[in-house]
Amino acid sequence: MWSFNHIEKSMEKKLVKVAIWGFGAMGSGMAKMIVNKKGFDIVGVTDVYDGFVGKSIFEILKIENLQNHDVLVEKDIERILKVEKPDLVLLATDSFTKKAFAKLKFIVEHKCNVISTAEEMAYPYAKEPELSKELNRLAKENGVTILGTGVNPGMMMDLLAICISGVMSDVKNMEISRINSLSPFGPTVMEEQGVGLTLTDFNDKLVKDELSGHVGFVESTYMIADALGLEVKSFEQSMAPIVTNVDRKSPYGFAKAGDVAGVDMRSIATLSNKTKIKMVHPQQIEPELEGIHTGDYIKIKGTPEINLSNVPEVEGGIGTIAICVNMIPHVINAKPGLKTMIDLPVPRAIMGDVRNLIDEE
Ligand code: NAD
Numbered sequence: 001m002w003s004f005n006h007i008e009k010s011m012e013k014k015l016v017k018v019a020i021w022g023f024g025a026m027g028s029g030m031a032k033m034i035v036n037k038k039g040f041d042i043v044g045v046t047d048v049y050d051g052f053v054g055k056s057i058f059e060i061l062k063i064e065n066l067q068n069h070d071v072l073v074e075k076d077i078e079r080i081l082k083v084e085k086p087d088l089v090l091l092a093t094d095s096f097t098k099k100a101f102a103k104l105k106f107i108v109e110h111k112c113n114v115i116s117t118a119e120e121m122a123y124p125y126a127k128e129p130e131l132s133k134e135l136n137r138l139a140k141e142n143g144v145t146i147l148g149t150g151v152n153p154g155m156m157m158d159l160l161a162i163c164i165s166g167v168m169s170d171v172k173n174m175e176i177s178r179i180n181s182l183s184p185f186g187p188t189v190m191e192e193q194g195v196g197l198t199l200t201d202f203n204d205k206l207v208k209d210e211l212s213g214h215v216g217f218v219e220s221t222y223m224i225a226d227a228l229g230l231e232v233k234s235f236e237q238s239m240a241p242i243v244t245n246v247d248r249k250s251p252y253g254f255a256k257a258g259d260v261a262g263v264d265m266r267s268i269a270t271l272s273n274k275t276k277i278k279m280v281h282p283q284q285i286e287p288e289l290e291g292i293h294t295g296d297y298i299k300i301k302g303t304p305e306i307n308l309s310n311v312p313e314v315e316g317g318i319g320t321i322a323i324c325v326n327m328i329p330h331v332i333n334a335k336p337g338l339k340t341m342i343d344l345p346v347p348r349a350i351m352g353d354v355r356n357l358i359d360e361e
Contacts, residue, residue, distance in 0.1 A: 013039075013358065015040060015355070016087055016332070016354050016355060017041050017043045017085065017086045017087045018041070018089075018328065019043055019045065019077070019080050019088075019089045019112075020046070020090045021045075021047075021077055021089055021090070021107075022046075022091060022093035023052055023073060024047070024092060024093075024187070025189075025252070025317060026321060026324070027047070027090065027092035027093075028057075028061060029317060029320075030090050030325055031061060032321075033322065033325050034325055035058075035063065035065075035067065037325070037354060038355075039353040039354035039355035041067060043084035044074065044079075045057050045072075045073050046073065046076060046077045047073050048075060054072055077103075081107065081110035088113040088115065090115050090117075090328075091103055091104065091107065091115065091117065091118070092116075092117045094117075094118045095120065095212065095215050096120050096215070097118060097128040099118070100120075100121060101135070104146060108135075108139050109138065109142060111144055112144060113332055114147070114331075115147050115324050115331055116147070116148045116149075119150065119153055119214075119215035120215060120216075121146075121147075121149075122149060122153035122220070122340065122341065123153065123219035123226075123340055124219075125222065125340075126221075127218055127219070132338055135338045139337050140336045140337050142336070143336045145332070145335070145336055145337060145338075146339065147341075147344065149323050150320040150324070151319030152180075152319075153216035154323060154341055155314075155347070156296050156313075156314055157176045157178055157217075157220045158224055159223070159341045159347075161174055161176055161300065162224055162227040162342060164300070164306050164308060165228065167304075168306065169302075170303045171228060171275060172275055173275060173276045174277045175297075175298075175300075176279050176299075177297040178281050178296050178297075179282055179287070179292065179293070180282075180287075180294050180296075181250075181285065182283050182285045182316070183250035183285045183286055184315060184317025186252050187252050190253040192213070193211070193212075193213060193262055194206075194263060195255055196253055196254050196260065197260045198260070199241060199243060199258075199259070202260045203241075214263065214265040214281050217235075217267040217279050218235060218237070220279065221267065223341070223342060227342045230271040231271060232270075233271060234270045236267065236268055236269075238265070239265050240263065241262075241264075242260065242262040242282060243258065243261070244256075244257060244259060244260070244290065245290060246289050249286070253285045255285060261286070262283050262284025262285060264282040265279075265283070266279065294311070296314060297309045297310075326347050326348065328354065330347070331344070333359045
């Protein structure tokens with residue numbers, strides 16, 4: 001009886017209208033996930049890639065159209081925002097707050113909520129306090145919410161450690177490791193990590209500051225520190241090439257033997273109470289080809305000690321796709337403003353009708 005009412009109730013509610021800006025590896029994966037969930041409606045998709053523009057997303061994805069209308073990829077978001085009036089835009093085009101800023105502003109000024117996959121947006125206050133203030137102001141002024149999230153930063157090297165610290169009476173040092181595969185990611189990630197470069201080109205780009213490597217240690221560290229009520233007193237990070245001994249090929253990357261298959265990133269931070277946060281994150285395409293096993297590990301010294309491990313890693317592609325989609329109802333329900341993962345209810349998989357997760361006005 002109860003579940004019958006529950007279903008009837010969801011049928012009365014409007015579908016949750018979502019638009020996707022950036023139909024690459026992440027954006028297209030989100031579309032695939034959403035069409036298989038109840039209560040969503042993808043009302044628009046935009047991408048600058050000419051090979052997509054004008055085509056049906058269902059044709060591109062080679063999946064059945066389970067919606068009652070088609071969705072053609074458009075070059076420009078404006079019509080979608082003005083005419084389709086989505087409840088939320090999934091923005092999957094950038095890594096940096098500065099680069100995503102104009103897009104976020106445009107979305108928000110059309111009174112639409114937004115979830116960004118930009119790594120820096122997972123905790124934008126860390127590197128871009130002024131832009132963060134401005135985003136917060138714009139979101140409040142327009143009555144909508146902005147969230148940055150992803151698998152990492154956004155969950156595996158920050159939020160998960162923060163959540164588990166909730167059963168600790170005292171936190172001393174943390175060591176968070178993620179040994180992961182870059183294979184699911186698209187061209188943007190391949191380029192940022194230097195996948196496929198010769199060692200000489202890699203070192204050259206490193207000197208010229210043209211490789212970002214993993215973007216997120218600073219964001220994860222500041223998120224943890226703020227969540228624990230501590231300040232970051234010092235922070236250092238390093239990036240070294242991972243040279244492959246065998247040819248490695250992933251959907252969007254190729255590194256021949258002797259060239260760079262990824263980067264080994266490390267960081268260490270000291271917080272105001274002398275707590276150290278160490279992060280270890282070697283990431284590369286096709287690690288298994290050289291016997292490297294992926295995994296996520298969180299060790300926290302303190303009371304009680306924590307020793308979490310998850311083998312193999314939470315796969316970065318599906319992890320990011322899922323957390324962005326799963327956060328949609330929380331973002332729609334949130335008070336207006338710029339939010340981070342520590343401000344919103346805990347993420348959980350949407351298995352029922354998403355409309356039941358949307359608060360009544
Ligand atoms: P991708 O290169 O596969 O896709 C990006 C897409 O955006 C491309 O199709 C491109 O044509 C499109 N695009 C770029 N600029 C555009 C614009 N101005 N207008 C419309 N379309 C535009 O990259 P991806 O793997 O999908 O990742 C997207 C971003 O998300 C990357 O910057 C990546 O680093 C980030 N990311 C973050 C996490 C995390 O854990 N926080 C995880 C995965 C990806």
